Amino acid sequence: DAEITQSPRHKITETGRQVTLACHQTWNHNNMFWYRQDLGHGLRLIHYSYGVQDTNKGEVSDGYSVSRSNTEDLPLTLESAASSQTSVYFCASSEVRDEQFFGPGTRLTVL
Amino acid sequence: AQKVTQAQTEISVVEKEDVTLDCVYETRDTTYYLFWYKQPPSGELVFLIRRNSFDEQNEISGRYSWNFQKSTSSFNFTITASQVVDSAVYFCALSEAGNTDKLIFGTGTRLQVFP
Numbered sequence: 589d590a591e592i593t594q595s596p597r598h599k600i601t602e603t604g605r606q607v608t609l610a611c612h613q614t615w616n617h618n619n620m621f622w623y624r625q626d627l628g629h630g631l632r633l634i635h636y637s638y639g640v641q642d643t644n645k646g647e648v649s650d651g652y653s654v655s656r657s658n659t660e661d662l663p664l665t666l667e668s669a670a671s672s673q674t675s676v677y678f679c680a681s682s683e684v685r686d687e688q689f690f691g692p693g694t695r696l697t698v699l
Numbered sequence: 700a701q702k703v704t705q706a707q708t709e710i711s712v713v714e715k716e717d718v719t720l721d722c723v724y725e726t727r728d729t730t731y732y733l734f735w736y737k738q739p740p741s742g743e744l745v746f747l748i749r750r751n752s753f754d755e756q757n758e759i760s761g762r763y764s765w766n767f768q769k770s771t772s773s774f775n776f777t778i779t780a781s782q783v784v785d786s787a788v789y790f791c792a793l794s795e796a797g798n799t800d801k802l803i804f805g806t807g808t809r810l811q812v813f814p
Binding site: 619621623628629630631632633636638646676678680682684685686687688689690692693 | 705734742744749790800802803804805
């Protein structure tokens with residue numbers, strides 16, 4: 589069965605370190621998204637991609653970057669982790685004009 | 700600007716009660732899509748429904764029903780005869796045709812169903 593996976597599921601890091609969160613989907617979807625979930629804010633869009641070599645900034649993109657070298661993967665990198673980036677991160681994928689399928693989430697703690 | 704408001708932060712009901720979760724949206728587009736997602740205590744996000752702006756028919760799926768009213772910009776979700784397994788955070792979301800497939804989420808409503 590097709591799926592979308594995220595790794596690691598839990599991560600603790602220190603302020604200033606570079607962190608990469610992986611997202612892999614086997615739906616063969618063109619669209620991929622990264623969101624962060626914080627209490628009182630719901631889910632907010634960080635970055636998104638409509639296909640290979642395409643990346644776009646979302647609502648809360650400062651301090652984050654993504655790259656899309658193939659259809660299946662959209663890794664999210666925190667260039668220099670900050671305590672304000674402690675959150676739960678969700679990756680999602682979709683076909684055009686269709687519902688998004690979400691990964692299980694990654695809980696990131698920045699100390 | 701697009702926005703989704705879920706004014707109810709938390710709702711508590713007793714099993715078998717009916718409960719309605721409110722969702723009000725703002726958009727300038729005439730073509731848009733509305734969604735509901737469920738996030739149970741285990742944390743994953745589960746898709747429930749997608750509705751496009753041209754289809755105002757109410758939808759029923761088992762104990763779940765959705766009422767879409769363009770006149771009031773609302774897309775409310777009703778659970779009939781609630782069960783403990785319905786306990787979750789429910790998110791309403793909006794996607795505009797002009798902003799291809801990006802979802803704008805509301806802040807969610809936590810539903811607790813007590814036995």
